[in-house]
Amino acid sequence: MDFGPYFVLALIEGAVQASVLALTAVGLSLVFGVMRVVNVAHGEFFMLGAVLAWAVATTIGAHPAIGFVLALVIAPVVVGAIAVSADVLVLKRLKYDPENTIVATIGLLYIIQQVTLMTYGPDARPVEAPFNQRLAIPWPEWGEGGLTIGWPWGFGTTSYKLFVVGAAIVLLIVLWQIMARSKLGLVMRATQLDREMATAFGIQVDRVYAIAFGIGAALAALAATLIVPIRQAHYLMGADPLLLSFIVVIIGGLGSLPGTVAAAVLIGMSDGMISMFFSPTLAKILSTLLVAFVLVFRPQGLFGSRGR
Amino acid sequence: MTRILKPKQTRRSVLKNMAAGSALVAGSAAMPGFVRYSQAQSSAPIKIGFQQHVTGIGAAYGRWYGRTTEAAAKMINDAGGINGRPVEIIAEDDGTDPKRGAEVVEKFANQHGCDVAFGTLFSHVVIGSAPRAGELKLPYFVVSEGHHVASGMLNRYTLQPGITDVKSQVQAMAPFVADNLGKKVTMIFPDFAFGHDHRDYFSEAIEKQGGQVLAKIAIPPTESSFTRYFPQIPRETEVVYHVMVGPAVLTFVKEMGEFFGSSRPEIFGFIDSLEAVDIGSAGLEFLDGTYFWEGNPRYAQADQSDFDKAYRAAVGVDDNGASVSDSKDVSTYAHMFGCWETLHIIKAGMEAAGYAGPDDRSKLIEAVEAVTDMPHSNEHPQGAKLFNGKTHQVFGHQYISKVSGGKLVVAHTTSIEDTFYPDEVDYTTQPF
Numbered sequence: 145m146d147f148g149p150y151f152v153l154a155l156i157e158g159a160v161q162a163s164v165l166a167l168t169a170v171g172l173s174l175v176f177g178v179m180r181v182v183n184v185a186h187g188e189f190f191m192l193g194a195v196l197a198w199a200v201a202t203t204i205g206a207h208p209a210i211g212f213v214l215a216l217v218i219a220p221v222v223v224g225a226i227a228v229s230a231d232v233l234v235l236k237r238l239k240y241d242p243e244n245t246i247v248a249t250i251g252l253l254y255i256i257q258q259v260t261l262m263t264y265g266p267d268a269r270p271v272e273a274p275f276n277q278r279l280a281i282p283w284p285e286w287g288e289g290g291l292t293i294g295w296p297w298g299f300g301t302t303s304y305k306l307f308v309v310g311a312a313i314v315l316l317i318v319l320w321q322i323m324a325r326s327k328l329g330l331v332m333r334a335t336q337l338d339r340e341m342a343t344a345f346g347i348q349v350d351r352v353y354a355i356a357f358g359i360g361a362a363l364a365a366l367a368a369t370l371i372v373p374i375r376q377a378h379y380l381m382g383a384d385p386l387l388l389s390f391i392v393v394i395i396g397g398l399g400s401l402p403g404t405v406a407a408a409v410l411i412g413m414s415d416g417m418i419s420m421f422f423s424p425t426l427a428k429i430l431s432t433l434l435v436a437f438v439l440v441f442r443p444q445g446l447f448g449s450r451g452r
Numbered sequence: 453m454t455r456i457l458k459p460k461q462t463r464r465s466v467l468k469n470m471a472a473g474s475a476l477v478a479g480s481a482a483m484p485g486f487v488r489y490s491q492a493q494s495s496a497p498i499k500i501g502f503q504q505h506v507t508g509i510g511a512a513y514g515r516w517y518g519r520t521t522e523a524a525a526k527m528i529n530d531a532g533g534i535n536g537r538p539v540e541i542i543a544e545d546d547g548t549d550p551k552r553g554a555e556v557v558e559k560f561a562n563q564h565g566c567d568v569a570f571g572t573l574f575s576h577v578v579i580g581s582a583p584r585a586g587e588l589k590l591p592y593f594v595v596s597e598g599h600h601v602a603s604g605m606l607n608r609y610t611l612q613p614g615i616t617d618v619k620s621q622v623q624a625m626a627p628f629v630a631d632n633l634g635k636k637v638t639m640i641f642p643d644f645a646f647g648h649d650h651r652d653y654f655s656e657a658i659e660k661q662g663g664q665v666l667a668k669i670a671i672p673p674t675e676s677s678f679t680r681y682f683p684q685i686p687r688e689t690e691v692v693y694h695v696m697v698g699p700a701v702l703t704f705v706k707e708m709g710e711f712f713g714s715s716r717p718e719i720f721g722f723i724d725s726l727e728a729v730d731i732g733s734a735g736l737e738f739l740d741g742t743y744f745w746e747g748n749p750r751y752a753q754a755d756q757s758d759f760d761k762a763y764r765a766a767v768g769v770d771d772n773g774a775s776v777s778d779s780k781d782v783s784t785y786a787h788m789f790g791c792w793e794t795l796h797i798i799k800a801g802m803e804a805a806g807y808a809g810p811d812d813r814s815k816l817i818e819a820v821e822a823v824t825d826m827p828h829s830n831e832h833p834q835g836a837k838l839f840n841g842k843t844h845q846v847f848g849h850q851y852i853s854k855v856s857g858g859k860l861v862v863a864h865t866t867s868i869e870d871t872f873y874p875d876e877v878d879y880t881t882q883p884f
Contacts, residue, residue, distance in 0.1 A: 268703075272734055280713055378676075
């Protein structure tokens with residue numbers, strides 16, 4: 145394929161990757177920022193979202209659009225509720241001790257994964273997209289007869305992929321508004337800045353923690369529901385988003401939401417580009433290498449603030 | 453996970469079997485050499501360790517390999533077992549993982565006391581397990597398609613008598629591809645041993661037909677997103693040759709359709725890319741008019757044999773290749789017959805060797821090595837086969853099907869001779 149169309153295709157693929165990654169990683173970053181908990185089970189909340197989306201879409205059995213819209217609501221809510229109960233039953237009892245919570249969330253990872261395996265099974269199952277037209281993209285070319293518009297072979301995308309990018313942007317703006325404007329956002333930011341002071345001002349920190357953990361998991365589930373019509377629901381699908389989210393959160397600066405989004409766009413786009421022009425394995429190697437460099441030269445992340 | 457399938461026995465059935473057994477013994481005077489072994493000294497079951505891909509990327513295959521194996525064991529037990537002893541299938545999950553595969557083989561030999569191990573599909577698990585089976589001197593009957601058995605890479609204890617290997621399959625496909633579809637081919641294959649067999653042997657075979665492979669695109673079998681690989685397909689490609697495995701095969705084929713849109717080149721695939729997937733799934737309409745290799749035709753064909761009919765009924769597969777109890781549960785029909793046929797070869801081998809217990813394992817291998825012709829029969833419903841005892845590999849017919857009207861219709865059946873290649877190893881010269 146010629147370089148031009150190739151490049152645009154890589155951009156589109158990168159954008160889809162980046163938008164899903166941004167949603168997932170923002171969830172992880174929120175949990176870390178507010179609670180200082182490194183949630184190793186984050187990828188499993190992502191997987192659970194996809195599996196629940198499949199369950200909802202199949203139980204409804206009506207037009208794919210109805211099942212999908214319902215899944216978009218139900219999956220994040222259920223996953224959020226599971227996360228809240230995990231917070232109340234497990235993390236709270238460990239007093240959010242950093243080492244203990246890592247071990248506890250590793251345990252959570254295996255419990256969620258194996259319960260899914262035992263109930264949902266080992267198969268990958270598809271969820272039908274609410275709409276999925278193939279959009280061929282015209283490509284202008286200067287030939288002998290002046291400017292001509294061509295339709296290069298293999299050069300196109302689908303309406304659903306564009307929808308995923310749009311939906312992710314809208315969701316991130318909504319989240320940003322919640323964090324910046326609402327009382328809930330204010331309380332969460334206050335807790336993130338100084339837990340003791342927040343307690344002194346009468347904020348029920350325990351409740352804020354539970355809500356943050358729930359929202360973090362729900363964001364992962366939402367991202368998974370958006371991507372599951374493109375990929376499929378599978379009980380092992382949580383590993384990749386977890387790794388990429390950690391990469392993004394470390395590069396963006398732990399706990400910094402704008403940094404996380406910027407890093408997700410950087411990693412998602414470069415992953416799309418490098419995957420297409422070279423190989424997906426090289427893309428992973430380079431992004432992990434970038435993490436190593438960030439940790440060595442700028443441990444607070446590209447957008448994080450130093451030491452607190 | 454351990455699952456032990458015991459033949460159902462009631463007092464009545466035992467008495468019936470005993471009566472049948474004694475009738476056979478009585479008959480053995482008239483037919484020496486055939487039922488001689490039914491006077492087994494032990495009535496303890498023959499234990500067959502079944503290395504099953506219950507979880508991991510091979511799970512869909514594992515489920516159907518399991519059903520086929522259960523059906524074959526039931527058929528053997530209903531007919532009086534092996535040498536008068538019932539067959540017991542001991543299934544262990546290997547997680548489609550080579551490391552666990554080797555551990556499972558060890559468990560079969562040391563913990564369960566199995567007579568043989570059997571049933572592995574994924575080539576990396578076979579390659580990871582076979583050396584351990586050789587060390588434990590446990591006959592290891594694989595149903596894998598990989599060329600590693602016949603290439604001489606493994607050992608005398610590893611045999612593949614129930615399914616043909618990739619090298620012979622692709623060699624038989626190349627003339628069809630070159631004559632009917634085109635000579636400039638781009639290959640897309642999974643990046644592990646099985647895919648590498650496709651890459652190496654198909655490239656070789658198509659060049660012999662005057663064709664060439666323009667690009668070789670390797671994709672990790674755990675991949676979940678594929679669009680980013682397709683731009684590597686060169687524009688002058690006449691035929692896309694695809695073979696994919698793993699949980700995301702449906703996504704793979706769907707994204708290929710989205711990539712090409714209405715202007716696709718010719719497409720030739722191995723049905724592996726759609727095993728356990730409904731051809732009627734949304735997004736697969738573009739496949740109409742494309743071709744697939746099938747190890748065994750998924751849809752019951754107009755000229756369906758009685759053997760295939762009986763086999764389908766025994767395993768519980770309908771005429772569309774799906775489970776009779778759930779039309780959405782599509783089988784891995786092109787591969788799973790290998791389990792059925794392999795179990796029957798184990799039976800034939802044990803009977804020929806007068807197999808009584810683990811001390812006779814080398815005799816069993818020699819007996820299987822001596823097998824040559826396998827006629828089209830209830831035991832071999834996929835078709836007639838020819839076994840090469842030196843390379844431990846079986847050879848058989850291959851099917852090329854065209855997708856038309858949402859079904860796979862056989863367009864060409866190769867001869868067994870089309871799949872032959874010179875021997876690369878003689879395992880019979882290796883000591884036990």
